[in-house]
Amino acid sequence: MENEKTELLRVERLKKYFHTPYGVLHAVDDVSFTVRKGETLGIVGESGCGKSTLGRAILRLHEPTAGRVFFEGYNILTYDKGAMKALRRDMQIIFQDPFASLNPRMSVSETICEALLIQKLYSPRDKEGLRKRVLELMELVGLAPRLINAYPHELDGGRRQRIGIARVLALNPKLIICDEPVSALDVSIQAQILNLMQDLQDELGFTYLFITHDLSVVKHLSDDILVMYLGQMVEKAPAAALFEKPLHPYTQALLSAIPVPDPDFEAKRITLKGELTSPIEPAPGCRFAKRCPQVKETCLGANIPFRELGENHFAACTMV
Ligand SMILES: Nc1ncnc2c1ncn2[C@@H]1O[C@H](COP(=O)(O)OP(=O)(O)O)[C@@H](O)[C@H]1O
Ligand SMILES: [Mg+2]
Structure with a gap:
């Protein structure tokens, strides 16, 4: 019998840089994760943080700058055109705007x-x-x-x-990359489509990479959630753990922005100042530092390691 938990996709230190007139833009910078068969990895972060580029780089719609992408154990970045064409059937993508x-x-x-x-x-x-x-x-x-x-x-x-x-x-397909598949829909219809996707996974065992800027969308659908900021991973954890105990100040801010239906619960909303800028020639150190309410001197100057801080719970922050 096939083990449900076999690894289907493994991404290792994936990078996608774009050369722009203003310098090299680090759209995806050192992203690594694994998705097992039949599971869903949610990928979240503000618009511009590199989610779509990551999805496209995995499919080689954008050729990655560096890193490795293993699908069923094989590094597909070594595949020639013919092998890639055959593989594309197994790896499909659903976009935000089906009309387009x-x-x-x-x-x-x-x-x-x-x-x-x-x-x-x-x-x-x-x-x-x-x-x-x-x-x-x-x-x-x-x-x-x-x-x-x-x-x-x-x-x-x-x-x-x-x-x-x-x-x-x-x-x-074996893997479906969903790039904001419900973001253009009314909230009530969003729920219907999300339920459909969950039912299809339960029935047919699909594996999803579910990209969205809206954390609440992936809460119930995801096994693990990866939070990205300016091309980098800032936190990754099983969905329940991420919602229960977010470790990175950026994840905490994203979570505090989700409306809570209970009127007695006074949410402490963390408002982020400024906007996500583009990661052109980024300086070393935490890319979130400029907007971080808890920024310290140690956040700047050197890159912050992405460390395991709880069971399967990783974050890149000097605070934790
Ligand atoms: N083809 C491209 N050329 C140059 N820069 C790009 C290109 N595609 C995306 N980018 C830049 O890469 C960054 C990540 O974009 P994107 O992956 O679309 O983010 P998201 O899907 O999270 O909104 C942005 O700064 C965007 O401007
Ligand atoms: Mg996008």
């Missing part, structure tokens, strides 16, 4: 069929087989059969994201 990634001239049926045909799972002549599979996939993602010939513009954001998910499922 769906072809407006293709109906639900055509969109899903296209994915099935790319997979070469069906012959284009097997109309009956294709139709049956399209309807199965539609049912799996909660789209009514009557929508089979609908076009993206006829559907709301939630349904469009369901088509996006159905298309990815049609490819039968």
